Amino acid sequence: MSKFQKVRGMHDVPLDQSSIWSEVIKKLASTLKSYSYSEIRLPIIEQTELFKRSVGDETDIVNKEMFTFDSKSKKSMTLRPEGTAGCMRASIEQGLLDQGNQRLFYHGPMYRYERPQKGRNREFYQFSAEAYGNDTISIELELIQIAERIISFFKVPDVSLEINSLGSKEAQDKFSLELVKFLTPLKDKLDEDSQKRLITNPLRILDSKNTETQKILISAPRISDFYSSESAERYKNLKNSLDELGINYQENHNLVRGLDYYNDIVFEWKSEIIGSQSALCAGGRYDSLSKKLGGRDMPAIGFSFGIDRLILACQDAFNFSKSKKLTIIILEESLLNFGANFSERLRDALPDLEIRFSGLDINLKSQLKKAIKNNSDFAIIIGREEVESNSFSFKNLSKDNNQERLNEEEIISKLKQLI
Ligand code: HAM
Numbered sequence: 250m251s252k253f254q255k256v257r258g259m260h261d262v263p264l265d266q267s268s269i270w271s272e273v274i275k276k277l278a279s280t281l282k283s284y285s286y287s288e289i290r291l292p293i294i295e296q297t298e299l300f301k302r303s304v305g306d307e308t309d310i311v312n313k314e315m316f317t318f319d320s321k322s323k324k325s326m327t328l329r330p331e332g333t334a335g336c337m338r339a340s341i342e343q344g345l346l347d348q349g350n351q352r353l354f355y356h357g358p359m360y361r362y363e364r365p366q367k368g369r370n371r372e373f374y375q376f377s378a379e380a381y382g383n384d385t386i387s388i389e390l391e392l393i394q395i396a397e398r399i400i401s402f403f404k405v406p407d408v409s410l411e412i413n414s415l416g417s418k419e420a421q422d423k424f425s426l427e428l429v430k431f432l433t434p435l436k437d438k439l440d441e442d443s444q445k446r447l448i449t450n451p452l453r454i455l456d457s458k459n460t461e462t463q464k465i466l467i468s469a470p471r472i473s474d475f476y477s478s479e480s481a482e483r484y485k486n487l488k489n490s491l492d493e494l495g496i497n498y499q500e501n502h503n504l505v506r507g508l509d510y511y512n513d514i515v516f517e518w519k520s521e522i523i524g525s526q527s528a529l530c531a532g533g534r535y536d537s538l539s540k541k542l543g544g545r546d547m548p549a550i551g552f553s554f555g556i557d558r559l560i561l562a563c564q565d566a567f568n569f570s571k572s573k574k575l576t577i578i579i580l581e582e583s584l585l586n587f588g589a590n591f592s593e594r595l596r597d598a599l600p601d602l603e604i605r606f607s608g609l610d611i612n613l614k615s616q617l618k619k620a621i622k623n624n625s626d627f628a629i630i631i632g633r634e635e636v637e638s639n640s641f642s643f644k645n646l647s648k649d650n651n652q653e654r655l656n657e658e659e660i661i662s663k664l665k666q667l668i
Pocket of ligand 1: 330331332333361363368369370371372373374375377378379507508528529530531532533550551552553554555556557558
């Protein structure tokens, strides 16, 4: 019988890495909680129209990369390619925007039909923060500080923060017109994608990796020429604060992001160590999204960490304290119930210890071998005589031949000291 393989671009986490994933997500959640963000849980499937209206009809994500299908009632559905739109949809639907400022976080898999390569999958995991109701740069600063804290906690190598301001939506429209005017006579020299974007999404031409296009862009108009005084002031104030706080950044005038909802400040953290897919966290301000989705006027800003890339960038340099392991072995089948109960009592008393009960496999030698292979730190051996005398063999497997006889209470207090 032929075996199954995972679908191209989907992501199995190898067993020896799954604890890294849980610890990374645990750390991000506790960091966000410490800044007073609350977890919002969101569905993976949304109406296709939600992404068309928010991420944008003319973006690559919506045009080429969505996993879209018809429901049984012939409604167009999509596996979320990102979470910002769904988070805003849910916040409007649940009335959260009527309850004042919100600081939210969520995490989970996202789906984009991209060409898989190192750091790029069709299923990938994001951890995101979104803050609603604050239109001052204090919230830009807060999000940048959170991301910096996370990056420095994980000691991500070779990271740089790039920032840009896209100005208001009106500024983007004016700039796009000027850019098209400037590039149209040079159309034939542009790469194929940029030629198409000249009609569909001119701003994204700035993102082109093609060297010829990049050369042409050097003398193109700059979006900064179109900032309103308010946008220019906001950008200047943010840079001043970053300087004062000693947060390193580079300005990248071509940082335009692949989603249409942004205005003003956008940011990306890159680590060259990942290769060409170097962005490991990205986001920005998106003040018009709420209204576009039928909500009230509501300033908003957020970021998403790509967890696959964060873990890739750190390679194996994670140093989480692992929980200790105990194996409980019985020497007679008739002691099954006693062993099962004994294990339960120890789990009640020592919730941080991983306890594996060997069950009906009563071969002591093979059980000890398995315990060592399973990286067990301790073993408790229970025979008939031990049960009758309430005195069990306790082995510290990390110390050779260290075996002693202890009763149940002594075992519990000994383990409390050791773990
Ligand atoms: P994004 O830049 O499209 O932004 O994605 C954010 C992060 O998700 C990227 O920096 C990257 O780490 C990761 N990522 C994206 N695509 C892939 C992929 N195919 N494979 C692996 N990782 C990937 C957003 O999604 C916005 N919703 C961010 C945001 C939140 N803006 C405001 N709030």
